[in-house]
């Protein structure tokens with residue numbers, strides 16, 4: 001009964017959102033059209049509108065900013081206090097786009113939205129409210145204040161050159177139509193779609209920042225470990241050589257390993273790689289032996305007793321548990337998609353396509369992905385700001 005009532009209210013809320021979206025009038029012309037109302041698209045819209053451009057954001061979902069809500073488990077890990085290029089798949093491109101003031105620019109933007117941040121372990125930054133909804137609300141309020149038209153429940157279905165600018169065709173639950181724009185910012189995220197039809201080079205999209213499906217060595221049952229957590233040093237080995245290393249939480253699952261360390265290693269992992277876990281987290285081996293001896297041969301003072309039991313009480317296994325990686329797991333819940341628009345086609349100073357005047361891109365639509373810890377949202381904010389400001393500059397010649 002309760003479930004039915006909750007279901008009804010969700011569909012009611014959706015119907016109300018569609019009604020509100022229909023009530024928004026979409027002009028026939030705008031300086032800048034932004035495709036996608038996620039964090040990158042909203043940052044781009046704000047940057048363009050605050051320099052005086054008329055901006056319309058097209059969002060195929062019933063409301064803008066909804067992709068912010070599940071981030072950081074609903075708390076929104078919105079940036080990192082120690083942003084570093086090498087935490088991204090294409091460090092030189094990210095450095096060229098974001099520049100030496102990456103951290104300050106991101107924080108300045110968030111502050112300008114009225115968002116105070118708090119630092120947690122690993123430099124992770126969260127809103128002081130620890131609520132992703134407050135980040136979304138602050139961002140939408142700033143976009144509205146800047147005069148941005150939020151055209152929700154309207155997906156962009158076609159983009160073509162027209163009159164020195166662009167014809168943007170849209171369709172969705174709020175209706176259909178077309179708009180003339182001087183510049184278009186592609187901010188549609190990691191899914192395939194309208195970006196792919198533009199003749200630009202698109203790298204194959206694969207899920208990353210997700211758990212890893214693994215095979216356990218003989219004598220170890222992943223089912224027995226399911227749900228247990230450890231703070232570990234995790235190394236990814238390929239042909240015996242280390243290709244990546246992370247320190248952090250691992251969460252065993254019946255299919256393999258989840259947790260932040262596994263998520264980060266998923267960016268480098270290939271099927272057949274070996275995931276070597278030190279579940280004693282680098283504890284000196286002689287000291288570990290002494291501790292086990294002092295505990296009458298039990299590992300329980302070093303690792304979770306259930307893990308110790310599943311490893312047959314073997315200190316060697318706890319120090320070097322080797323799992324064979326089968327591939328990504330729960331890919332539908334991956335935090336980021338690697339792949340997308342190939343970065344080399346875009347001028348890093350503006351994020352405008354080198355060969356297509358007035359076409360810009362930002363966020364996950366580009367082939368950029370970062371580590372867990374706020375790096376992906378930091379990229380979304382900053383690349384959005386760069387693309388939005390450049391789009392506004394492009395249209396000064398078009399008006």
Ligand SMILES: Cc1cc2nc3c(=O)[nH]c(=O)nc-3n(C[C@H](O)[C@H](O)[C@H](O)COP(=O)(O)OP(=O)(O)OC[C@H]3O[C@@H](n4cnc5c(N)ncnc54)[C@H](O)[C@@H]3O)c2cc1C
Pocket residue numbers: 035036037038039040041058059060061065066067068070071072073076077078079154155156157187188189190191193194333334335336362363364365373374375376377378380
């Ligand atoms: C569960 C989860 C947790 C995460 N947690 C964190 C975290 O804590 N910290 C962090 O840094 N990163 C986190 N991320 C990653 C982060 O959310 C993304 O990197 C970020 O949202 C990318 O922003 P974006 O605007 O480029 O793309 P998106 O957020 O994907 O936004 C794209 C928008 O475009 C819309 N769209 C797509 N096609 C069209 C079209 N044709 N017309 C109109 N609209 C369109 C989509 O509906 C969407 O709203 C998390 C991701 C997930 C899934």
